[in-house]
Amino acid sequence: MKVAVIGGGPGGYVAALKAAMLGAEVTVIEKNKLGGTCLNVGCIPTKALLASADVLRTVKEAKDFGVVVEGEVKPDFDAIIARKQKVTDELVAGIQFLFDKRGVKKIDGFGKLVDKNTIEVTKADGTVETVVADKIILANGSIPTVFPGMPYNGKNVITSDEVLSLPKQPESLIIVGGGVIGSEIGQFFATMGTKVTIVEMAPQILGRMDSEAAKNLARQFKKDKIKVMTGVGADNYIVNDDSVKIELNNGKSVEAEMVLLCVGRRPNLANSGVEEVGIEMAPRGFIQVNEYLETSVEGIYAIGDIIPGAMLAHVASAEGMVAAANAVKGNSETVNYKAIPSCVYTEPEVSGVGVTEDELKANGTPYHVGRFEFRALGKAKAIGKLQGFIKVMTDEDDTIIGASLVGPHVTDLLTELSLAVGLGLKAKDVGKVIHAHPSLSEGLMEAIHDIHGECVHAIPKK
DSSP, X not given: OEEEEEOOSTTHHHHHHXXXXXXXXXXXXXXXXXXXHHHXXXXXXXXXXXXXXXXXXXHHTXXXXXXXXXXXOOOOHHHHHHHHHHHHHHHHHHHHHHHHHHXXXXXXXXXXXXXXXEEEEEXXXXXXXXXXOSEEEEOOOXXXXXXXXXXXXXXXXXXXXXXXXXXXXXXXXXXXXXXXXXXXXXXXXXXXXXXXXEEESSSSSSTTSXXXXXXXXXXXXXXXXXXXXXXXXXXXXEEOSSOEXXXXXXXXXXXXXXXXXXXXXXXXXXXXXXXXTTOOBOGGGOBOOOTTSBXXXXXXXXXXXXXXXXXXXXXXXXXXXXXXXXXXXXXXXXXOOSOOOEEEOSSSEEEEEEOOHHHHHHHTOOOEEEEEEGGGOHHHHHHTOOOOEEEEEEOTTOBEEEEEEEETTHXXXXXXXXXXXXXXXXXXXXXXXXXXXXXXXXXXXHHHHHHTTOXXXXXXXX
16 A cells, blocks of 8 residues: 655654554655654754753752852853754654655655645656655644734744744844743743743733643743733834834833744645645634544545644644554544643743643533642752642542643653543542652642642641
């Protein structure tokens, strides 16, 4: 069987490798580098930059740990960007290595559907190659949203596509949008010494995360001297060669050397041929799929940011595995969307899975909650990371249905609670599991014990 995949991002390349492992002859069409947005201008490079910021922060705080650092401590922006690029280049090469080992063919070019079995690939030199396959998996990914009135020019009004490879560090930066991307990039540049302002229309930053966790991060941003303006939008942009001024809808204005637009992403389906071949579309430009991730055209599957749902790399990868299996073996597998982890790699980190307490309150759903503060945890004190908390929610049957965390390494700690939500585990059962001491994971156990009023390290409630 021949399988063709359009897009080599975290959904597409995983689908390709899975299909090859199942015995298919696989071709991937990708006009840019393997790894897509996530690996090249998103998840991975952002984390590499944040890692540099974390090292800088640690060195500046060394005295608190009894370590004396003499001389001036300052970031080398060019070196930080170079390290980021080295990390991404090595990972891109790693995907190509796996392709070679699994016999996956990659064609460089832009793929457009012609019919249910045919793709036209336009290469950089203008030549066209035709790819014929028994099954096709669409993994076109997404691109940054730029709304009408936003004077995007790729120079001093930019998106996340450009911000991670700037030729020089800006002295000042306005970020329009305080979601995950805006928050992570904003804190990185603030740590580097850039004057950062975040403008967010919603009442809080991290609009989809737990409100208490978002407030906790906002307090840290204040310490970091990041100016956060929520509940306000941009009315007008005045772009000059060396500055950009934004007139806000509250009558105020902000000005900086550069503006970063972080107002969301949209499916990358322009000139893709999906509508021409009769694929049914969902609202807001997404592709409609069934539970097996197959489109309305038999034999064509779609995954990742081009279908409705969470626009996250790990979701795309999970969908890629399922779509590949269904394409090769026949429709039988589905994706478990019950427990999708959400992670923000700021300092402190923020993470969550399942429902938030805000959602439970808004829906009037009965629930129980347990929480534990990191400042009461021995390991947190030892490493000097006291900020944040772990909050776990259960339904009336004691099933863990959601969790919100903010603090040290909570993006890693979340896995245990994601497993609990995904498998429908009971808090009583998870709470009986022995957690290592001293460890940050003890906070999970303590929060779960608190659901039943059994947390021995909690301050008694009057």
